[in-house]
Amino acid sequence: MAAPQDLSAELAKFKDPKLARDLVHAIRAFSPESGATLMEVCGTHTVSIARAGIRDLMPEGTRLASGPGCPVCVTCNRDIDTVIALARVPEVTIATFGDMTRVPGSTSSLLAEQAAGRSIEIVYSPLDALALAQANPTRQIVFVGVGFETTTPLVARAVKRAADMGLSNFSIFAAHKNMPGALEAIVADPQLKVDALILPGHVSTIIGAEPYRFLAQRYGIPGVITGFEPVDVLQGIAMIMRQLHEGRAEIEIAYARGVMPEGNPHAVAAIDEVFETCTANWRGLGDIPGSGYRLRDQFAQFDAVRRFQPTIEPTIEPRGCRCGDVLRGIMAPSDCPLFRKACTPENPIGPCMVSSEGSCAAYYRYY
Amino acid sequence: MPPFQQGRGRHEASLANDIESRIPRGSDMCLAVPMQILEIKGDGMARVTAMGAEREAALDLTPQAAVGDYVLVHAGFAIEVVDEQYARETLDLIQTMADMVDDPLFNEAGEGVPA
Ligand code: SF4
Numbered sequence: 114m115a116a117p118q119d120l121s122a123e124l125a126k127f128k129d130p131k132l133a134r135d136l137v138h139a140i141r142a143f144s145p146e147s148g149a150t151l152m153e154v155c156g157t158h159t160v161s162i163a164r165a166g167i168r169d170l171m172p173e174g175t176r177l178a179s180g181p182g183c184p185v186c187v188t189c190n191r192d193i194d195t196v197i198a199l200a201r202v203p204e205v206t207i208a209t210f211g212d213m214t215r216v217p218g219s220t221s222s223l224l225a226e227q228a229a230g231r232s233i234e235i236v237y238s239p240l241d242a243l244a245l246a247q248a249n250p251t252r253q254i255v256f257v258g259v260g261f262e263t264t265t266p267l268v269a270r271a272v273k274r275a276a277d278m279g280l281s282n283f284s285i286f287a288a289h290k291n292m293p294g295a296l297e298a299i300v301a302d303p304q305l306k307v308d309a310l311i312l313p314g315h316v317s318t319i320i321g322a323e324p325y326r327f328l329a330q331r332y333g334i335p336g337v338i339t340g341f342e343p344v345d346v347l348q349g350i351a352m353i354m355r356q357l358h359e360g361r362a363e364i365e366i367a368y369a370r371g372v373m374p375e376g377n378p379h380a381v382a383a384i385d386e387v388f389e390t391c392t393a394n395w396r397g398l399g400d401i402p403g404s405g406y407r408l409r410d411q412f413a414q415f416d417a418v419r420r421f422q423p424t425i426e427p428t429i430e431p432r433g434c435r436c437g438d439v440l441r442g443i444m445a446p447s448d449c450p451l452f453r454k455a456c457t458p459e460n461p462i463g464p465c466m467v468s469s470e471g472s473c474a475a476y477y478r479y480y
Numbered sequence: 481m482p483p484f485q486q487g488r489g490r491h492e493a494s495l496a497n498d499i500e501s502r503i504p505r506g507s508d509m510c511l512a513v514p515m516q517i518l519e520i521k522g523d524g525m526a527r528v529t530a531m532g533a534e535r536e537a538a539l540d541l542t543p544q545a546a547v548g549d550y551v552l553v554h555a556g557f558a559i560e561v562v563d564e565q566y567a568r569e570t571l572d573l574i575q576t577m578a579d580m581v582d583d584p585l586f587n588e589a590g591e592g593v594p595a
Contacts, residue, residue, distance in 0.1 A: 120514065120516075120550050120562065120564055120567060123564070123567045123568060123571060124513075124514065124567070126571055127571075132574060132575070135577075135579070136574065136577060139577050210555070237555060237556060238555045238556025238557070239555065239556070240538060240556045240557075241556065263554055263559065264554070264555060266541055266557075266559075267541075267554065267555050267556065267557045267559075270538070270540045270541070270557065315552065315554060315559065318552060318559050318560045319559065344574060348570075348573075348574050348577065351577050352577075355577075367570070368570070369563065369566035369567075369569060369570050370514075370562050370563050370564075370566045370567035370570055371514075371552055371560055371562060372560075373560070373563075377541060377542070377559060377560055379540070379541045379542065379543060380541045380559060383540065383541060
């Protein structure tokens with residue numbers, strides 16, 4: 114047997130201030146004089162960039178915009194209302210990641226439903242939801258499946274496990290989305306003027322580099338798959354600046370320790386087994402064909418909406434909230450008239466202020 | 481020194497301290513932290529550890545993972561085995577990029593970055 118590795122010394126270097134400083138110098142040297150807009154499309158990057166103060170280190174004219182990378186934030190009101198409607202079904206217990214509970218729907222939120230006596234459980238993993246179903250045979254456990262390719266295979270595995278166990282009191286609300294479709298909507302929008310993409314680390318862990326290739330080839334947009342430590346983020350930006358400097362548009366990987374060029378084939382197969390793509394509605398971006406996942410017919414009995422046919426209230430968008438513009442990167446959170454006034458993390462008006470990965474929440478905390 | 485443009489009037493000298501003070505140390509247990517596999521159990525679950533914390537992770541998506549490997553863990557599943565070789569190569573690449581700015585040619589010209 115091979116000796117256990119010790120990677121901790123290597124990993125610590127991704128936090129090294131000296132390396133970070135040198136990379137900032139490289140970024141400044143490579144950055145185009147005319148300026149550039151780099152968009153990051155991953156909630157974890159939003160938080161890393163804000164927390165490490167990376168915006169302040171950028172050369173003049175370089176704009177770091179946040180895109181549609183926060184899964185809860187891009188979930189449209191209709192979907193949130195559907196989850197709330199499911200929570201109101203008497204035999205249903207909602208199992209969800211914590212972020213989702215405080216997101217305001219048209220007239221309620223999961224937290225408000227819980228205060229009104231509905232059964233809501235916060236779970237860390239879809240497997241916890243499975244365990245809840247096994248432990249509570251008289252309850253119907255509905256897992257809220259929200260997230261990108263990083264989360265989709267895990268939920269797929271949970272559904273497959275439930276099918277294998279013949280579990281009849283487990284189902285999911287399927288609202289997973291994939292990233293490349295949304296990125297095409299972003300780069301094709303003439304209003305947005307994105308020059309390059311800081312591509313998500315862990316979405317790419319699953320799908321690899323290939324699904325982004327068209328962005329470089331068809332739209333001439335460079336993209337670098339980037340990790341999450343401060344040095345990773347700076348390295349991703351430095352590689353983008355170097356591409357811009359040299360007039361190249363390619364998809365590169367700055368996060369090779371976590372992303373294989375071909376992705377994780379086991380995870381892709383897990384998604385394919387259970388889900389097929391469909392049109393999804395994104396907050397701020399609207400309907401995007403092929404950007405969502407629904408259960409294949411063979412697993413349709415695990416579709417909570419089909420199982421319970423809940424009555425969904427008419428959709429009302431939060432008044433004055435500019436999340437749609439924030440998610441498209443055309444508006445910084447601080448430019449929203451409600452930011453830090455009517456809208457705070459304690460009293461969020463839109464989802465971008467609720468989720469810890471939301472741009473508005475990140476701005477509120479770190480700027 | 482190359483004629484750096486300053487972002488929002490920040491001074492060169494304060495940069496190192498500034499970055500240092502902003503880099504988070506330790507406590508957060510996010511997805512970005514690879515966890516090491518301590519034990520693989522019969523049911524396809526592994527016991528994993530990082531920074532003193534222990535968790536369980538399902539190995540459905542990383543059947544190749546072995547005890548001692550580092551894995552990325554997301555919501556109860558290992559989603560990838562962290563490649564040690566690539567971690568080192570990335571660091572070398574970063575170092576190369578960082579070193580470019582110390583290159584005298586590069587510094588004199590202010591740009592003239594090696595292609
Ligand atoms: S600050 Fe609040 S109201 Fe404004 S866009 Fe963000 S979430 Fe919406």
